[in-house]
Amino acid sequence: HEADAYRTDLMTITRFVLNEQSKYPESRGDFTILLSNIVLGCKFVCSAVNKGEEQKKLDVLSNDVFVKALVSSGRTSVLVSEEDEEATFVESSKRGKYCVVFDPLDGSSNIDCGVSIGTIFGIYTMEHSDEPTIEDVLKPGNEMVAAGYCMYGSSCMLVLSTGTGVHGFTLDPSLGEFILTHPDIKIPNKGNIYSVNEGNAQNWDGPTTKYVERCKYPKDGSPAKSLRYVGSMVADVHRTLLYGGIFLYPADKKSPNGKLRVLYEVFPMAFLMEQAGGQAFTGKKRALDLVPKKIHERSPIFLGSYDDVEEIKALMVADV
Numbered sequence: 001h002e003a004d005a006y007r008t009d010l011m012t013i014t015r016f017v018l019n020e021q022s023k024y025p026e027s028r029g030d031f032t033i034l035l036s037n038i039v040l041g042c043k044f045v046c047s048a049v050n051k052g053e054e055q056k057k058l059d060v061l062s063n064d065v066f067v068k069a070l071v072s073s074g075r076t077s078v079l080v081s082e083e084d085e086e087a088t089f090v091e092s093s094k095r096g097k098y099c100v101v102f103d104p105l106d107g108s109s110n111i112d113c114g115v116s117i118g119t120i121f122g123i124y125t126m127e128h129s130d131e132p133t134i135e136d137v138l139k140p141g142n143e144m145v146a147a148g149y150c151m152y153g154s155s156c157m158l159v160l161s162t163g164t165g166v167h168g169f170t171l172d173p174s175l176g177e178f179i180l181t182h183p184d185i186k187i188p189n190k191g192n193i194y195s196v197n198e199g200n201a202q203n204w205d206g207p208t209t210k211y212v213e214r215c216k217y218p219k220d221g222s223p224a225k226s227l228r229y230v231g232s233m234v235a236d237v238h239r240t241l242l243y244g245g246i247f248l249y250p251a252d253k254k255s256p257n258g259k260l261r262v263l264y265e266v267f268p269m270a271f272l273m274e275q276a277g278g279q280a281f282t283g284k285k286r287a288l289d290l291v292p293k294k295i296h297e298r299s300p301i302f303l304g305s306y307d308d309v310e311e312i313k314a315l316m317v318a319d320v
């Protein structure tokens, strides 16, 4: 196993990214510096979570820490956070070529009961280095150069893709370093778990209802799927990535665009899923092909194992 080779030859996330970036001769370490500031934010939230910080404080605190770490990196120009109505434009003296979209604390309803929560992020580069505009982040997910999440669970794990597969790093608290423990994660082609807030079932559309019905009463004689739903996207997607299966937050009569936000929830997770060999579908098209018009725009999402997403796609297509 590749990870075993690093038992004594510690592959920290910084070393890993430096190795990856050295393939590009023009690389000057900017991405590594940016990422190390994201990592700092994740370590802060991890430590705050472990101290039992309460929800109200933790939301605001996490956002402040990420915004300040990203601005001070000197490598960003535009920041979009779930917690801020407006985008942050970095002052000219501190600007760099990256734009970061993020959900500093995902699964906030789970904070006060100690259930897993997370941070989600996606990274774009600016095409031109003159005055940054909102257009620099209103770009399809397939233009992201990197995406990832950090899960604050029984262990603290950071899962990252820079477009060359998906790699998982576990925080070693005594070292204060994220160490490569899950190299090149691939999602199983088919899984036996479905993950959805079934309390919304009365408001679902036909294809979603049919799909979930099939999870429970398969037509082809295969065993029924198990239901798992944490209610923290990071935790539900993390399990889906490792075990396979499907995570869905569909449209419903009350929320025609679903609940999850395109830029900092749907895109990063869709990016990771595709990089791991899975799929992410909006109900109409490939999630990464969406072009957001607003920074807090929402979209329905169906993501996970390749074959499981194929099934919902077929039902959606048959419906129109």
Ligand code: AHG
Pocket (backbone or CB within 6 Å): 082, 103, 105, 106, 107, 108, 109, 197, 231, 232, 233, 234, 259
């Ligand atoms: P956030 O805590 O960042 O506002 O996001 C909550 C999201 C996401 O984590 C999760 O998948 C979803 O809300 C759960 O929604 P329901 O409670 O409607 O199932």
Ligand code: MN
Pocket (backbone or CB within 6 Å): 082, 103, 105, 106, 107, 233, 265
């Ligand atoms: Mn969220």
Ligand code: MN
Pocket (backbone or CB within 6 Å): 082, 103, 104, 105, 106, 107, 108
């Ligand atoms: Mn959030």
Ligand code: MN
Pocket (backbone or CB within 6 Å): 082, 108
């Ligand atoms: Mn929220």
